[in-house]
Amino acid sequence: xxxxHNLCRLPDRARRGLIGLVCALSLGACSPxxxxxxxxxxxxxxxxxxxxxxxxxxxxxxxxGASYAMTLTGARVDQAQFAAGHLVVLDGRSAxxxxxEWAAAMQAxxxxxxxxxxxxxxxxxxxxxIEVTARGTVEGSSGQLLARFAWRGGDVFCAIxxxxxRSLSAEAAEQFVTSLKLR
Numbered sequence: 001x002x003x004x005h006n007l008c009r010l011p012d013r014a015r016r017g018l019i020g021l022v023c024a025l026s027l028g029a030c031s032p033x034x035x036x037x038x039x040x041x042x043x044x045x046x047x048x049x050x051x052x053x054x055x056x057x058x059x060x061x062x063x064x065g066a067s068y069a070m071t072l073t074g075a076r077v078d079q080a081q082f083a084a085g086h087l088v089v090l091d092g093r094s095a096x097x098x099x100x101e102w103a104a105a106m107q108a109x110x111x112x113x114x115x116x117x118x119x120x121x122x123x124x125x126x127x128x129x130i131e132v133t134a135r136g137t138v139e140g141s142s143g144q145l146l147a148r149f150a151w152r153g154g155d156v157f158c159a160i161x162x163x164x165x166r167s168l169s170a171e172a173a174e175q176f177v178t179s180l181k182l183r
Contacts, residue, residue, distance in 0.1 A: 033077055033078065034051035034052070034077055034172060035051060036049050036050070037050055039054055039073075040183070041054060041056070041073035041084035041085075042056070042071045042072065042086035043056075043071050044183060045086040045155070045157065045182070046084050046086060046159075046180060046181060046182055046183060047179075047181045048073075048082075048084040048159055048176065048179045049175060049176060050073075050075045050082060050084075050176070051080075051082055051172065051176065052075040052076065052077050052082075054073045054074055054075040054082075055073070055074065055075075056071060056072065056074075057071070057072060058070065058072075059072075061087070061102075061105075063098055063101040063105060064093070064097070064101045066091050066093065068089070068090075069088070070085055070086070070087040071085060071086050072084070073085070078163075078167040079138070079139050079164050079167040079168075080161070080162070080163030080164075080172065081162045081163055082159075082160070082161050083160045084159050084160075084180060085157065085158045086156070086157050086158075087102075087155070088155055095127075095151035095152070095154055095155060095156050096151050098151075098156050099129075099130065099149035099156045099158075102149055102156060102158060103132045103147065106132070106134075106145060106147055106160060106162075107132065107136075107145065110138065110143070111136045112135050112136020112137070113134060113136065114134050115133045115134060115135055116133050118131065121148060123148060123150040123157070124180075124181040124182060125182030125183065126150035126151060126157070126182050127150075127151055127152045127153070128150065128151055129149065129150035129151070130149050131146070131147070131177070132145070132146075132147050132148075132149070133145065133146050133147075138163055139163075139164055141166065142164065143163055143165055143168065144162070144165060144168060144173065145160070145161070145162050146161045146162075146170075146173040146174065147161070147162075147177060150180065150182065152182060157182055158180075159177040159179070161173035161174075161176045161177055
């Protein structure tokens with residue numbers, strides 16, 4: 001309390017300068033490791049708020065015995081991974097069923113267990129969407145998965161945040177998956 005009283009005795013100009021310096025040093029000490037930016041993803045079928053510059057790739061995946069070309073756009077910060085994806089359901093199957101299979105496959109890859117039943121959520125531009133959460137092993141450490149799978153017509157979309165607990169906070173995962181918007 002005594003030092004705060006002495007701060008008040010400083011001339012206004014010196015006090016403002018000292019307060020400005022403290023604020024600048026505080027901000028510098030807490031520089032974010034995430035550089036959030038909204039970007040188009042998955043062949044520009046969606047937008048999402050990525051924490052770093054993303055890269056895209058397309059590969060074949062098997063879901064429910066059928067093969068699909070899946071395009072993922074992803075970014076990595078430390079060991080945390082953030083990806084937005086898209087695939088087209090061409091075999092007459094329900095896009096909702098394929099979304100559920102994709103969610104189950106992500107949980108299986110994590111060798112994890114769901115922390116809650118899939119819940120219905122809203123995703124801008126989607127006919128329907130679910131959110132899944134799981135805990136398991138990521139890069140040899142205890143980690144988490146938070147993902148949203150959405151569908152519209154014969155298209156399935158996703159936003160996935162995955163990483164070890166030390167690299168992926170619940171807040172960063174939530175910020176990413178809730179930013180998914182269909183175009």
